[in-house]
Amino acid sequence: MRNDTFDTIVIGAGSAGLAFARTAADLGARVFLIERDALGGTCVNRGCVPKKILWAAGRTARSIAQAADQGIAESSSINFPALIRKRDAHIADIRASFADQLTEKGVTVRRGEATVCNANTVVVGDKTYHAQHLVLATGGRPTRMEIEGAEHLQNSDDVLSWKARPERLAIIGGGYIGCEFAAIFRALGSEVTLIHNGPNILDTFPKDLALHAQSGLRETGISIQTNDSVTAIKRDDTLKYFCKSGRMGTADVVVAASGRSPNIDQLGEFVKALKTAESGALAISNQFQTSCAGVYAIGDVADRLPLTPVATADGTTLAHMLHGQGATVANLDLVATTAFVYPPAAFVGSTNNAKGKSGTVTPLAQNVLSQSSHDPDFYQLIFDGKNKTLTGASIAAEGAEDLIAMASALIAAKASANAFTDATPVHPSFAEEFFSNTQTQE
Numbered sequence: 001m002r003n004d005t006f007d008t009i010v011i012g013a014g015s016a017g018l019a020f021a022r023t024a025a026d027l028g029a030r031v032f033l034i035e036r037d038a039l040g041g042t043c044v045n046r047g048c049v050p051k052k053i054l055w056a057a058g059r060t061a062r063s064i065a066q067a068a069d070q071g072i073a074e075s076s077s078i079n080f081p082a083l084i085r086k087r088d089a090h091i092a093d094i095r096a097s098f099a100d101q102l103t104e105k106g107v108t109v110r111r112g113e114a115t116v117c118n119a120n121t122v123v124v125g126d127k128t129y130h131a132q133h134l135v136l137a138t139g140g141r142p143t144r145m146e147i148e149g150a151e152h153l154q155n156s157d158d159v160l161s162w163k164a165r166p167e168r169l170a171i172i173g174g175g176y177i178g179c180e181f182a183a184i185f186r187a188l189g190s191e192v193t194l195i196h197n198g199p200n201i202l203d204t205f206p207k208d209l210a211l212h213a214q215s216g217l218r219e220t221g222i223s224i225q226t227n228d229s230v231t232a233i234k235r236d237d238t239l240k241y242f243c244k245s246g247r248m249g250t251a252d253v254v255v256a257a258s259g260r261s262p263n264i265d266q267l268g269e270f271v272k273a274l275k276t277a278e279s280g281a282l283a284i285s286n287q288f289q290t291s292c293a294g295v296y297a298i299g300d301v302a303d304r305l306p307l308t309p310v311a312t313a314d315g316t317t318l319a320h321m322l323h324g325q326g327a328t329v330a331n332l333d334l335v336a337t338t339a340f341v342y343p344p345a346a347f348v349g350s351t352n353n354a355k356g357k358s359g360t361v362t363p364l365a366q367n368v369l370s371q372s373s374h375d376p377d378f379y380q381l382i383f384d385g386k387n388k389t390l391t392g393a394s395i396a397a398e399g400a401e402d403l404i405a406m407a408s409a410l411i412a413a414k415a416s417a418n419a420f421t422d423a424t425p426v427h428p429s430f431a432e433e434f435f436s437n438t439q440t441q442e
């Protein structure tokens with residue numbers, strides 16, 4: 001058997017590419033996986049994992065700072081370099097375990113930058129490889145802002161490789177990344193300004209949840225400038241940023257978190273000619289096929305939802321489609337998501353500002369609990385007006401990133417409003433409050 005010819009070539013060993021390669025190999029396919037950087041891609045090396053470790057440290061710092069309220073003596077000092085060393089060692093272990101798994105499963109891994117010649121041919125360095133199927137799983141990168149002094153900006157890749165914590169931080173963009181970094185670095189002791197170009201942060205989230213998160217971030221001392229943007233950065237003896245509103249600020253670091261762009265352009269002319277969607281990502285069919293037969297796209301490079309669980313699910317599904325008995329494509333309406341602020345803000349399903357949703361949405365219950373606590377909890381349940389089945393949920397509370405998965409399962413099971421009346425939650429608990437309000441406000 002030729003060692004340059006495979007059943008499938010996969011470009012990119014991030015969440016999507018790894019899921020595809022592992023599953024396809026389990027199904028008996030000969031898989032060739034190309035990666036130019038570290039195994040694990042964005043999520044493991046410069047995304048979810050390093051971010052969540054910092055988030056967990058920030059949560060601990062906040063708990064210690066609030067301990068005095070509970071009669072516990074307060075004392076905290078953060079050794080940032082030690083935290084980063086521990087985090088990076090953990091990430092190195094994950095990468096090593098990926099390498100072992102791929103070897104065990106017989107996936108051929110090639111390190112280097114891939115260029116696509118046609119639907120069946122890929123070049124890495126001076127070698128050419130062939131396959132029946134080609135899977136593009138090249139992910140995305142931070143979008144470069146085109147402003148005066150852009151060379152002074154840092155991005156999420158830079159933030160997650162910092163060895164020291166900046167004292168004064170300005171962040172441009174109030175999406176997931178901007179809000180999470182703002183919350184984390186504030187919790188770790190930095191002075192933070194967040195500059196967002198819309199009327200409120202987290203503008204892809206249900207409005208009430210986004211406003212709740214915004215006021216929570218402000219309460220921690222983060223300065224949030226909405227309907228504003230940075231137009232220029234200048235460095236002389238200090239780093240200065242100039243805003244559209246006329247405001248000016250100084251910071252040790254200015255971070256651009258204004259969005260991400262799919263990695264399409266570096267793959268060669270053949271891929272550049274594939275059809276893209278409005279989002280800029282590759283347009284795909286409901287079988288993940290791009291505009292060229294035999295060429296597939298999964299993960300952030302494809303026009304889906306740029307989240308790890310979607311990349312992983314789609315990679316697994318496509319492997320079953322190409323090398324197994326087929327599989328059902330993950331329903332994006334059931335994908336739960338969380339912004340890791342404090343407390344985490346999570347939602348799933350239809351929202352009061354969801355795009356493309358039809359029918360009536362009736363928020364049955366909405367409440368702010370624990371007025372005396374530092375982090376009031378928030379929830380919102382959306383029921384289909386006619387059938388009173390649960391179609392959406394928002395939660396901002398300690399543990400919301402886990403609770404929201406239960407809401408997703410209830411939506412999948414088409415739970416009715418009665419499910420909340422029939423079930424008896426724990427006392428005293430957050431669930432107790434929102435179950436009983438659902439019952440009384442129906």
Ligand SMILES: Cc1cc2nc3c(=O)[nH]c(=O)nc-3n(C[C@H](O)[C@H](O)[C@H](O)COP(=O)(O)OP(=O)(O)OC[C@H]3O[C@@H](n4cnc5c(N)ncnc54)[C@H](O)[C@@H]3O)c2cc1C
Pocket residue numbers: 011012013014015016017034035036037038040041042043044046047048049051112113114115137138139140156177263266267298299300301305306307308309311
């Ligand atoms: C700061 C941050 C925090 C995040 N937090 C979360 C979170 O908490 N939860 C969540 O669900 N999602 C989160 N995300 C999003 C998540 O990381 C992505 O959705 C996910 O990693 C996408 O996986 P992927 O496999 O599509 O792409 P990637 O993981 O980006 O992998 C693509 C791989 O392709 C390689 N590649 C690209 N071009 C080539 C080429 N020409 N040749 C060879 N190799 C190539 C790249 O080096 C990379 O390793 C976060 C993202 C960021 C940036």
Ligand SMILES: NC(=O)c1ccc[n+]([C@@H]2O[C@H](COP(=O)([O-])OP(=O)(O)OC[C@H]3O[C@@H](n4cnc5c(N)ncnc54)[C@H](O)[C@@H]3O)[C@@H](O)[C@H]2O)c1
Pocket residue numbers: 172173174175176177178180195196197198202203228229230257258259260305306307337338339340
């Ligand atoms: N917890 C998570 O699941 C998580 C965390 C991080 C990232 N992600 C994924 O990564 C994707 C990218 O995240 P992101 O936060 O970079 O992008 P984003 O598109 O979610 O948010 C960017 C925000 O920046 C604002 N913006 C753009 N240009 C601006 C400017 N010039 N001035 C001020 N504001 C500006 C936009 O209005 C937008 O709200 C997300 O959509 C998400 O899918 C997920």
